[in-house]
Amino acid sequence: MKAKLIVLGGGAAGLMASCAAARVLEEPGAVLVLEGNEKRGRKLLATGNGRCNLTNLHAAPEHFLGDSKALPPLLFAYTPARIRSIFDAMGLETVADGEGRVYPRSMQAASVLAALVREAEQCGVVFQTGKNVVSAVRTETGFRFVCADGSAFTSRACVLAAGGAASPKLSLGEGGYALARSLGHSVTALYPALTSVLCEKSRRTLRPLSGVRVSASVSLYAGETLLAASDPGEKSEVLFSENGVSGISVFDLTAKAYRVLAGTGGCTLRLDLLPDHTESQIAAYLRRVREEYGTSPAGDLLLGLLPMQIGWALVREAGADPNAAAASLPEDRLLKIARLAKCWEFPVTGTRGFENAQITAGGVPMREVDPMTMRSRITPDLYLAGELLDVHGCCGGYNLHFAWASGHAAGTAAARALLEERL
Numbered sequence: 001m002k003a004k005l006i007v008l009g010g011g012a013a014g015l016m017a018s019c020a021a022a023r024v025l026e027e028p029g030a031v032l033v034l035e036g037n038e039k040r041g042r043k044l045l046a047t048g049n050g051r052c053n054l055t056n057l058h059a060a061p062e063h064f065l066g067d068s069k070a071l072p073p074l075l076f077a078y079t080p081a082r083i084r085s086i087f088d089a090m091g092l093e094t095v096a097d098g099e100g101r102v103y104p105r106s107m108q109a110a111s112v113l114a115a116l117v118r119e120a121e122q123c124g125v126v127f128q129t130g131k132n133v134v135s136a137v138r139t140e141t142g143f144r145f146v147c148a149d150g151s152a153f154t155s156r157a158c159v160l161a162a163g164g165a166a167s168p169k170l171s172l173g174e175g176g177y178a179l180a181r182s183l184g185h186s187v188t189a190l191y192p193a194l195t196s197v198l199c200e201k202s203r204r205t206l207r208p209l210s211g212v213r214v215s216a217s218v219s220l221y222a223g224e225t226l227l228a229a230s231d232p233g234e235k236s237e238v239l240f241s242e243n244g245v246s247g248i249s250v251f252d253l254t255a256k257a258y259r260v261l262a263g264t265g266g267c268t269l270r271l272d273l274l275p276d277h278t279e280s281q282i283a284a285y286l287r288r289v290r291e292e293y294g295t296s297p298a299g300d301l302l303l304g305l306l307p308m309q310i311g312w313a314l315v316r317e318a319g320a321d322p323n324a325a326a327a328s329l330p331e332d333r334l335l336k337i338a339r340l341a342k343c344w345e346f347p348v349t350g351t352r353g354f355e356n357a358q359i360t361a362g363g364v365p366m367r368e369v370d371p372m373t374m375r376s377r378i379t380p381d382l383y384l385a386g387e388l389l390d391v392h393g394c395c396g397g398y399n400l401h402f403a404w405a406s407g408h409a410a411g412t413a414a415a416r417a418l419l420e421e422r423l
């Protein structure tokens, strides 16, 4: 089968690229999307816990990591307002929360996927699903793709948007890196990012905390060297499990310190459970409660400030018996509890890997594409978009923002080039 433009990958970036290209070409059947799964946009449906945090009002270059130096032209062209207006034009209204995270008004990722598919089909995009492309070759006249089922497709131009290595169950194995390599691109080392960290902490501490959520500031240290931290004054959710810690603030640390975390460990996660309080304020609070409620268990001393399980864990970690009467808690233990509430340390042993990661750090270097058009600087008529590029962001809608922006830029530029050639 033949098409003018083949978009390889029917995820966020590929769907957006196909819509943009079809709007320019205005020719039914000119754009063909090859998607390896039976369903399009599987990962998109899982985003934002099913609500799809599709961009962020603060999406600007400083919120992106990896090979992001080349990003400003793309991000200045695709502001959050422009991304919202692209969806608005598709009939999908969006709303922003207090922290700038933008969601569809319906709060359903399914609406975002349905709006993209409706737009693509309305503009004459053709979809072939269940087409796992195993070979991509640049020919004299364009591209030839062969799928695992033996079917073959040719096109004049290609947008490669086959995604990354994160959460492979929601996409297709290892993403588009092998295809990018076979089309002449390089791929930097790949790391899981936005994922949970595994911690070396006694089962006695972690097990009772499993499932407990708390708002905290987090930081990551190698010895006394700060590797990454929550933004000053920021506190967001930390979630404990039996063998580690996750939650937005921890995910964000893994986006910033992915290389160190992939190594042999040797770093420590520090939680400030009460960023709005000083250590001496906490100690004063503990003394007051100890005096007033001396007969109740020491484990309950912090119940007015923190989830109960955490209060008990801190008392235990300070070397005191949480079941003993609060009045019996010695001053040195009380001071230790106050110190732990401000700096609770968890030696890190690694991360939960690609299986549980939301995004891949690393990929095709941005310098191998033109950042305005996403056109390959290496292979003619090839455009790249989305997670397979070496750009990633923290939690909050930045990664989808990049998928939409790069996909729209790639689709538009590929279609314009095809029109100029009058093929």
Ligand SMILES: Cc1cc2nc3c(=O)[nH]c(=O)nc-3n(C[C@H](O)[C@H](O)[C@H](O)COP(=O)(O)OP(=O)(O)OC[C@H]3O[C@@H](n4cnc5c(N)ncnc54)[C@H](O)[C@@H]3O)c2cc1C
Pocket (backbone or CB within 6 Å): 008, 009, 010, 011, 012, 013, 014, 034, 035, 036, 037, 040, 041, 042, 043, 044, 046, 047, 048, 049, 052, 053, 054, 055, 131, 132, 133, 134, 161, 162, 163, 164, 166, 167, 170, 171, 172, 175, 176, 357, 358, 359, 385, 386, 387, 388, 396, 397, 398, 399, 400, 401, 403
């Ligand atoms: C659980 C989870 C929650 C997330 N939540 C958010 C969020 O709320 N906000 C946010 O900004 N980001 C979020 N992300 C990240 C976001 O999903 C990605 O940044 C985004 O999906 C990347 O888009 P993409 O099109 O590059 O890749 P994908 O969406 O992965 O699409 C790539 C597509 O290509 C197909 N494909 C791959 N190889 C082949 C092949 N050989 N042949 C044919 N097809 C192929 C795949 O099946 C897939 O459909 C989340 C990620 C996960 C895993």
